[in-house]
Amino acid sequence: MKLEEKVENGVHVSPVLPESVKNYLIDIDGTICDDIPNEEPERMATANVYPDALQTLNKWFAEGHYITFFTSRTEEHREVTEEWLKRHGFKYHGLLMGKPRGGNYHWVDNHIVRATRFEGKFTDLVEKKVTIQVFENE
Structure with a gap:
């Protein structure tokens, strides 16, 4: 996968993936398997997928x-994960540990961020029109 170099107004900006490629950040516990809290690491090895x-x-x-x-599991859980x-x-490119716990995330970034709340079943994604919060432009 090749990142495309991007220049805006003569200034190099962070590289972006080709339009047809998505960069998925996927939670683990409660999203791809049983919801196992960090306080019960002995259950992580036997979580149901x-x-x-x-x-x-x-x-x-x-x-x-x-x-x-991208998981709230800590570095000490990396090997079992x-x-x-x-x-x-599971086929994947990366594993990021230490995602903040507690939910109600609000991600601020200089790239487009799309979020999908997992509600019990993985399927292909569909497009829906929704209301979002944005920074006010003057």
């Missing part, structure tokens, strides 16, 4: 999309 998540994410990977797991992902056959 959500089959629709495995099929959908591996399909997106095969289509050339970038898959990164990588082993679990491998054992269940």
Whole structure:
């Protein structure tokens, strides 16, 4: 996958993926498997995988999309997490540990950010019109 160099008004800006490639950040607990809190790490190795998540994410990977797991699990849980992902056959590009806990996220970035709340089943994404909060431009 090649990042496209982008220049705006003669200034180089952060590289972006080709328009056809999505950069997915996927939570683990409660999204692709049983919801295991960090306080119960002994359960992480035996968490039940959500089959629709495995099929959908591996399909997106095969289509050339970038898959990164972004989890609230800490670095001390990295080994058990990588082993679990491998054992269940998840294909991915990266694993980021230490996502802030507590939900109600509001992500501010200089790139387009799209968010989808997981509500029990992985499927292909569909487009819907929604209201969002943006910075006011003067």
